[in-house]
Amino acid sequence: MAPKYPIDVPSFATTQLALLDQELQSELFETSSLISNTSPTSLQRAGIAITNLTLSSQRTGLGGKTVVELAPDPATASADGELPEHGIRTGDIVIVSEQPAGSAKKREVKELEAKGSRGVVTRAGRAAVWVALDGEEDEGVGQKRLWLVKLANDVTYKRMNMTMARLQKMPADEYSSFVRVLFGLESPTPWSDEAGEIKWVDPSLNDSQRDAIEFALGSREVALIHGPPGTGKTHTLIELILQMLKRNLRVLVCGPSNISVDNIVERLAPHKIPIVRLGHPARLLPSVLNHSLDVLTQTSDAAAIVKDVRKEMDTKQASIRKTKSGRERKAIYGELKELRKEFREREKRCIGTLIGGSKVVLATLHGAGGFQTRDEIFDVVIIDEASQALEAQCWVPLLKAKKVVLAGDHLQLPPTIKSLNSKTKVKAKEKEAEGIIKGMTLEKTLFDRLLSLHGPGIKRMLTTQYRMHEKIMRFPSDELYESKLVAAEGVKARLLKDLPYEVEETEDTNEPLIFLDTQGGDFPEKSEEEDVDKKKSGKGIMGESKSNEMEAALVKQHVQSLVNAGVKAEDIAVITPYNAQLALMSKAMKETFPGIELGSVDGFQGREKEAVIVSLVRSNSDREVGFLGEKRRLNVAMTRPRRLLTIIGDSETLQGNTFLKRWMAFLEEHADLRYPSVALLNAQ
Numbered sequence: 087m088a089p090k091y092p093i094d095v096p097s098f099a100t101t102q103l104a105l106l107d108q109e110l111q112s113e114l115f116e117t118s119s120l121i122s123n124t125s126p127t128s129l130q131r132a133g134i135a136i137t138n139l140t141l142s143s144q145r146t147g148l149g150g151k152t153v154v155e156l157a158p159d160p161a162t163a164s165a166d167g168e169l170p171e172h173g174i175r176t177g178d179i180v181i182v183s184e185q186p187a188g189s190a191k192k193r194e195v196k197e198l199e200a201k202g203s204r205g206v207v208t209r210a211g212r213a214a215v216w217v218a219l220d221g222e223e224d225e226g227v228g229q230k231r232l233w234l235v236k237l238a239n240d241v242t243y244k245r246m247n248m249t250m251a252r253l254q255k256m257p258a259d260e261y262s263s264f265v266r267v268l269f270g271l272e273s274p275t276p277w278s279d280e281a282g283e284i285k286w287v288d289p290s291l292n293d294s295q296r297d298a299i300e301f302a303l304g305s306r307e308v309a310l311i312h313g314p315p316g317t318g319k320t321h322t323l324i325e326l327i328l329q330m331l332k333r334n335l336r337v338l339v340c341g342p343s344n345i346s347v348d349n350i351v352e353r354l355a356p357h358k359i360p361i362v363r364l365g366h367p368a369r370l371l372p373s374v375l376n377h378s379l380d381v382l383t384q385t386s387d388a389a390a391i392v393k394d395v396r397k398e399m400d401t402k403q404a405s406i407r408k409t410k411s412g413r414e415r416k417a418i419y420g421e422l423k424e425l426r427k428e429f430r431e432r433e434k435r436c437i438g439t440l441i442g443g444s445k446v447v448l449a450t451l452h453g454a455g456g457f458q459t460r461d462e463i464f465d466v467v468i469i470d471e472a473s474q475a476l477e478a479q480c481w482v483p484l485l486k487a488k489k490v491v492l493a494g495d496h497l498q499l500p501p502t503i504k505s506l507n508s509k510t511k512v513k514a515k516e517k518e519a520e521g522i523i524k525g526m527t528l529e530k531t532l533f534d535r536l537l538s539l540h541g542p543g544i545k546r547m548l549t550t551q552y553r554m555h556e557k558i559m560r561f562p563s564d565e566l567y568e569s570k571l572v573a574a575e576g577v578k579a580r581l582l583k584d585l586p587y588e589v590e591e592t593e594d595t596n597e598p599l600i601f602l603d604t605q606g607g608d609f610p611e612k613s614e615e616e617d618v619d620k621k622k623s624g625k626g627i628m629g630e631s632k633s634n635e636m637e638a639a640l641v642k643q644h645v646q647s648l649v650n651a652g653v654k655a656e657d658i659a660v661i662t663p664y665n666a667q668l669a670l671m672s673k674a675m676k677e678t679f680p681g682i683e684l685g686s687v688d689g690f691q692g693r694e695k696e697a698v699i700v701s702l703v704r705s706n707s708d709r710e711v712g713f714l715g716e717k718r719r720l721n722v723a724m725t726r727p728r729r730l731l732t733i734i735g736d737s738e739t740l741q742g743n744t745f746l747k748r749w750m751a752f753l754e755e756h757a758d759l760r761y762p763s764v765a766l767l768n769a770q
C-alpha cells in the first residue's frame with residue numbers, strides 16, 4: 087500500500103526550482119548590495135572580506151593552478167602579524183584585487199571581477215590565506231595592497247538545478263521503485279534479514295549502533311539513521327560501509343560539506359580498501375589527498391598511460407623555447423595540440439578505470455554531479471549529515487542510486503536558508519507558475535520529508551552518547567529524544583576537575599550544569615540597529631542582531647574563574663545565537679584568553695568542548711525571545727559541552743516561549759543556580 091499523500095514528482099521539481107531560484111537571488115542580492123554599499127573595513131567586520139593584504143608567495147598547486155599566499159601588509163599589520171578576525175573559509179569563492187582607496191565605496195561586483203582574479207580559498211590560517219586562482223593569468227594580484235572579497239557561490243545551484251530539471255522531465259514510467267518510494271508512490275519494501283549473520287569489524291559497537299546497521303543492510307530502498315549529539319553516527323557509518331563492501335555492494339558516500347566527507351575518508355583509510363575521493367584538491371584535507379582522484383591519476387597503475395603523454399608534452403614544450411624558426415615552432419604547437427587531445431582522452435579513460443574499479447567513491451553532494459561519475463550507478467548512496475543538506479542537493483547523487491541511507495539529526499539545525507527571513511524579498515521567476523506545491527520550503531530536508539511520509543518505521547536511533555555528563559544530557563533527552571539517550575559509562579560523571587591535567591576543585595569545576603540567572607532587568611539587551619554601521623542600505627551589517635553588554639562582562643568573569651582554576655582556555659568555548667553579541671565579546675576575550683573559542687550557536691553545530699558557556703542575550707520586559715525560541719537551535723547550544731554547561735540568561739524574559747519556559751524550570755531544579763550581582767561586576 088502506498089502512503090496517504092504521494093507527491094507529484096514534476097510539481098515537486100518545479101517548486102524546488104522556484105525556491106532555489108529565490109534562494110540564489112537572495113544570496114546574490116545580499117552579497118552585491120553589501121559589496122556596493124559598504125566600505126572594505128566594514129565588509130571585513132561582516133566577515134566577508136579581508137583587507138590590507140600583500141602577496142607573500144606564489145606557487146603552482148595541484149591541477150596546475152596558481153596558488154597565491156596573502157599575508158597582512160607589514161605597513162598596517164598588528165604587532166603579532168596575524169590577520170584580523172575574518173569569516174573566510176577553505177572552499178570559499180573569492181576575488182583578489184587591488185584594494186580601493188579608503189573612501190571609495192561604490193563598487194559593483196562586475197567591476198571587481200573585471201579588475202581582480204577569481205579563485206578558491208585553499209587554506210585560511212591565522213597569519214595568511216591561500217587562494218588557488220581560477221584563470222591562467224593572475225592580473226591584479228601582483229599589486230601592492232590587496233584585498234579579498236567573498237562571493238556568492240552559484241556553482242552549487244547549477245548542479246541542483248540540473249538535477250531538479252531532470253527529475254521534472256522524467257517520464258513517470260521511468261521512475262525506479264526507489265524513486266517511487268522516495269515520493270510516496272509506493273511504500274518501502276518491508277525489512278528483511280537480507281544481511282544474514284553479521285561478522286562485526288569493530289567489536290566495540292553498542293547495541294543501538296548494531297541495530298541501525300542491521301536495519302540499513304536489510305532495508306531495500308531507504309533507511310534513516312538518527313544520530314543525536316555524540317552518539318557516534320560517523321562511527322556507525324564506517325562499519326556500515328565495511329559491511330556493504332563485504333556484501334560486494336558499490337557505495338557512493340556523500341555529505342553536504344568537504345569536511346563531512348573527509349572525516350569519513352580519514353576513518354576509512356586505515357581499513358586499506360580501495361577508495362576514491364572526488365573533489366577539487368584545494369578543498370580537501372591534506373590527510374586525504376592520497377585518495378583524491380587528482381593524485382590517483384598521477385600515481386596509480388592506471389595512470390601510466392597518462393604519464394607517457396605528459397612526458398612527451400613536456401619535452402615538446404621545452405623544445406619550443408629552443409626553437410628560433412617560426413615555422414618549426416608552429417609545427418610543434420600543432421603537435422602539442424594533438425597531444426593535449428590525446429592526453430585528455432587518456433586521462434578520461436584513466437579516471438573511468440579508477441572510479442569503475444573503486445567499490446567506495448566519496449564526494450560532496452554537489453561534487454557527485456561532476457563529469458567523472460556521469461555514467462556510474464551505485465547500489466547504495468550514503469549521505470552523512472543529511473539533515474544539514476538541502477533536498478535538491480541530495481538528489482544530485484540520488485539519481486545514480488538504487489537505495490539510500492541517510493544519517494543525521496533532524497532535531498538539530500537544518501541548512502541555513504537566506505530567502506526565508508530575507509527582508510529583500512526577491513520575486514521568484516516561477517513563483518506564480520502552475521504546478522507549485524504550496525507550503526513547501528527549502529528548510530524541509532529529505533530526512534524530514536521521508537520521516538513524515540513513511541513514519542518512524544524507516545528510522546533507527548542511536549541512543550548511547552559519548553560526549554556529555556549525564557546532567558547536561560538530561561533535558562535535551564527528555565524533551566527531544568523521548569528520554570532514550572543514555573550517557574556512556576566513561577562520560578556520565580566526568581567533571582572539569584577530572585581533566586587529565588591539573589585542575590583545582592572549585593564551585594565551577596565541580597559542577598556539570600550552572601545557570602547564571604540575570605533576571606531583574608539589570609542585564610538589558612540592546613538592539614544592534616541602534617549603533618552598528620547603519621550604512622546607506624538602511625540596515626546594519628548585523629541585521630537586527632541583539633547584544634547584551636552586562637552578559638558579556640559576566641561571561642568574562644566566569645571564564646576567568648575557570649582559567650584561574652587551571653582549565654585551559656582552549657578547552658573552553660563561548661557561544662551565542664546573536665552575531666552582535668559574538669562581535670562584542672570576541673574583541674576583549676581573545677586577547678585576554680588566547681586559545682579560547684568564540685562562535686555562533688549555528689556555527690558550532692557538530693563541534694564539542696570540555697566547557698561551554700552559552701550567552702542567551704535576550705532580556706526585555708515584553709518577554710520577546712525572537713529566533714532564540716527555535717528548539718533546534720537551543721538543542722545545538724545545550725549539547726556542545728562534555729563536562730560543563732554554563733547558561734547565562736534572564737529566566738523572566740525566557741518565559742515567553744513554552745520550550746524555554748520548561749528549560750528554565752528544569753535549570754531551576756537541577757542546575758547550580760546563581761544570581762550574579764551587577765554591583766560586583768561593576769566593581770571589577
Ligand SMILES: Nc1ncnc2c1ncn2[C@@H]1O[C@H](COP(=O)(O)OP(=O)(O)OP(=O)(O)O)[C@@H](O)[C@H]1O
Pocket residue numbers: 290291292295313314315316317318319320321322552553692
Ligand atoms: N561504540 C562506541 N564505543 C566507544 N566509543 C564510541 C562508540 N561509538 C562512538 N564512540 C565515540 O563517540 C565519539 C563520537 O563519535 P563519532 O565521531 O563517530 O560521532 P559523529 O557522528 O561524528 O558525531 P556526532 O553524531 O556526535 O555529531 C567519538 O569519540 C567516538 O570514538
